[in-house]
Amino acid sequence: MSESVNILIVEDDDNINRLLSNIIKNSNYHPKSAYSGTEAMIYLENQKWDMVLLDLMLPGMSGEDILKKVRIESNIPVIIISAKQEIQTKIEVLRAGADDYITKPFDIEEVSARIDSCLRRYRNTNDVPEVNQIHHKDLVLDADEKKVVLGESELKLTAIEYEILLLLLSSPKKIFTKANLFESVWHEEFYGDDNTINVHMSNLRSKLAKANPDEEYIETIWGMGYRLKS
Numbered sequence: 548m549s550e551s552v553n554i555l556i557v558e559d560d561d562n563i564n565r566l567l568s569n570i571i572k573n574s575n576y577h578p579k580s581a582y583s584g585t586e587a588m589i590y591l592e593n594q595k596w597d598m599v600l601l602d603l604m605l606p607g608m609s610g611e612d613i614l615k616k617v618r619i620e621s622n623i624p625v626i627i628i629s630a631k632q633e634i635q636t637k638i639e640v641l642r643a644g645a646d647d648y649i650t651k652p653f654d655i656e657e658v659s660a661r662i663d664s665c666l667r668r669y670r671n672t673n674d675v676p677e678v679n680q681i682h683h684k685d686l687v688l689d690a691d692e693k694k695v696v697l698g699e700s701e702l703k704l705t706a707i708e709y710e711i712l713l714l715l716l717s718s719p720k721k722i723f724t725k726a727n728l729f730e731s732v733w734h735e736e737f738y739g740d741d742n743t744i745n746v747h748m749s750n751l752r753s754k755l756a757k758a759n760p761d762e763e764y765i766e767t768i769w770g771m772g773y774r775l776k777s
Contacts, residue, residue: 552577553579553596554662555599555600556568556571556578556579556600557584557587557599557602557605557613559582559583563628564580567628570662571662582606584609585608587601588613591613597666598625598662598665599625601628602627603627603631611643615643615644618644618705619703622669622709624666624668624669624705625644626646626662627647627648628650638742641746641747641750642749644705644750646668664735668707685697685698686716695709697759698758702755704754705747710731711751714732715765719774719777721774725737725772748773764776
């Protein structure tokens with residue numbers, strides 16, 4: 548995987564951009580630096596990327612606006628790396644489709660681990676079920692093409708939202724606790740209640756509800772977790 552992984556770094560601070568570039572090179576991935584939102588959009592429009600590391604406060608175009616444009620076209624992983632530490636900012640960008648949020652100043656090893664984790668979630672095809680399609684009500688998940696169609700509408704899901712839905716569809720009667728979800732999707736140990744799960748689950752349910760407001764696909768089992776609604 549390392550030979551073909553191209554990661555776009557969108558960060559206007561030269562020192563931080565260079566540091567992130569070195570982290571990526573040390574993992575044997577290929578970094579490309581952009582120093583403004585405008586420059587980033589040029590690269591995004593002219594090349595396919597495996598991941599974007601994105602600052603929020605940028606000249607030319609804000610990180611929030613870039614995230615919105617990326618999500619219209621793609622479900623590639625986007626990790627926000629920002630000095631903004633307000634919880635509301637984190638929630639808003641996660642709701643907008645970011646896969647992870649790292650605050651500055653950051654730990655080099657943590658950034659490296661989160662990049663690997665995000666890429667593993669996005670690129671791993673070993674966990675898809677043997678059947679190519681999973682059907683539930685008017686919902687169809689195509690495991691080969693990694694796309695989800697509800698009725699006549701294709702849903703634009705992030706990599707994490709797709710993995711959550713795939714997990715629920717693969718075991719339709721199972722109640723998944725937050726620990727189950729986190730460890731299955733993030734492939735990391737769950738250390739406690741994390742708002743990240745709530746945000747991604749809320750995003751997924753909102754997209755399902757928007758496509759078909761008359762049907763419910765995921766139910767909350769209070770005090771236990773989540774389950775596919777029969």
